[in-house]
Amino acid sequence: PLVRSMEVVEKPNVRYQDIGGLEQQIQEIKEVVELPLKRPELFKDLGIIPPKGVLLYGPPGTGKTMLAKAVATESKAAFIHVVASEFAQKFVGEGARVVRDLFELARKKAPSIVFIDEIDAIGAKRIDLGTSGEREVQRTLMQLLAEIDGFQPLDNVKIIAATNRVDILDPALLRPGRFDRLIEIPLPDVNGREQIFRIYLQRMKIDDSVKVNELALLTDGLSGADIKNLCTEAGYIAIREESKTITMSHFRKAIERLRSKKLSRDVIDR
Ligand code: ATP
Numbered sequence: 001p002l003v004r005s006m007e008v009v010e011k012p013n014v015r016y017q018d019i020g021g022l023e024q025q026i027q028e029i030k031e032v033v034e035l036p037l038k039r040p041e042l043f044k045d046l047g048i049i050p051p052k053g054v055l056l057y058g059p060p061g062t063g064k065t066m067l068a069k070a071v072a073t074e075s076k077a078a079f080i081h082v083v084a085s086e087f088a089q090k091f092v093g094e095g096a097r098v099v100r101d102l103f104e105l106a107r108k109k110a111p112s113i114v115f116i117d118e119i120d121a122i123g124a125k126r127i128d129l130g131t132s133g134e135r136e137v138q139r140t141l142m143q144l145l146a147e148i149d150g151f152q153p154l155d156n157v158k159i160i161a162a163t164n165r166v167d168i169l170d171p172a173l174l175r176p177g178r179f180d181r182l183i184e185i186p187l188p189d190v191n192g193r194e195q196i197f198r199i200y201l202q203r204m205k206i207d208d209s210v211k212v213n214e215l216a217l218l219t220d221g222l223s224g225a226d227i228k229n230l231c232t233e234a235g236y237i238a239i240r241e242e243s244k245t246i247t248m249s250h251f252r253k254a255i256e257r258l259r260s261k262k263l264s265r266d267v268i269d270r
Pocket of ligand 1: 019059060063065066067117162196224225
């Protein structure tokens with residue numbers, strides 16, 4: 001029953017080509033996750049031990065989940081997706097058991113990739129273990145470390161974790177043999193944004209006024225998720241104006257809106 005909380009995607013359908021930018025990160029994750037799953041003998045023959053766990057870190061909406069799904073697709077591995085904040089909240093007193101069940105499931109479905117999103121929810125440094133909730137989170141983390149330590153690097157199970165807050169993680173998670181490979185997933189630069197726009201514009205009916213390079217220049221600071229939303233918003237503006245195609249002017253209006261929303265959000269954060 002605990003496994004119900006886990007969204008087991010047997011076959012995710014995200015491909016590397018659906019991801020804009022991040023070429024280096026894709027290359028790296030291919031080498032440390034995909035290749036050992038597909039061709040473990042290469043590593044055995046050379047006596048090389050690939051990492052068991054990879055940690056993706058960076059701002060929200062930059063493609064961490066997408067990248068983990070794409071690796072699973074391309075490695076033909078089962079994808080087991082959990083959100084760490086959920087096992088801490090939903091299962092008071094049962095976090096450790098959920099973790100045990102999770103790894104049992106992963107071994108059963110191997111080759112598999114366990115994706116743990118928001119790992120900081122159980123993996124943050126804790127100075128004081130005063131409350132029972134904090135002790136429970138600590139036990140969940142201990143179980144996770146025990147599970148990671150308990151399997152062999154070439155066992156056909158890989159763990160990918162993601163966080164926006166690498167700075168607060170307990171160093172125990174990052175020790176050799178655990179999440180000892182860190183891959184930064186930053187906000188896209190101008191080229192990355194252009195590629196992300198190309199991916200979403202492909203499916204849209206745009207007219208010649210839409211200039212992808214200009215869109216990329218106008219959207220500094222936006223994530224991939226923001227760009228996707230922006231494209232949808234431009235589409236809505238076109239619908240409201242009863243336009244048959246989406247024009248650069250629709251995009252400009254959408255950018256205006258997003259900027260003012262983002263600004264008011266930043267003010268609230270402060
Ligand atoms: P979070 O930290 O909020 O979990 P994340 O980094 O895991 O974010 P994703 O869930 O992968 O982000 O991205 C959210 C959505 O934004 C994706 O489903 C995708 O539609 C879009 N997106 C984000 N980054 C990219 C990218 N590099 N290329 C194409 N689409 C992207």
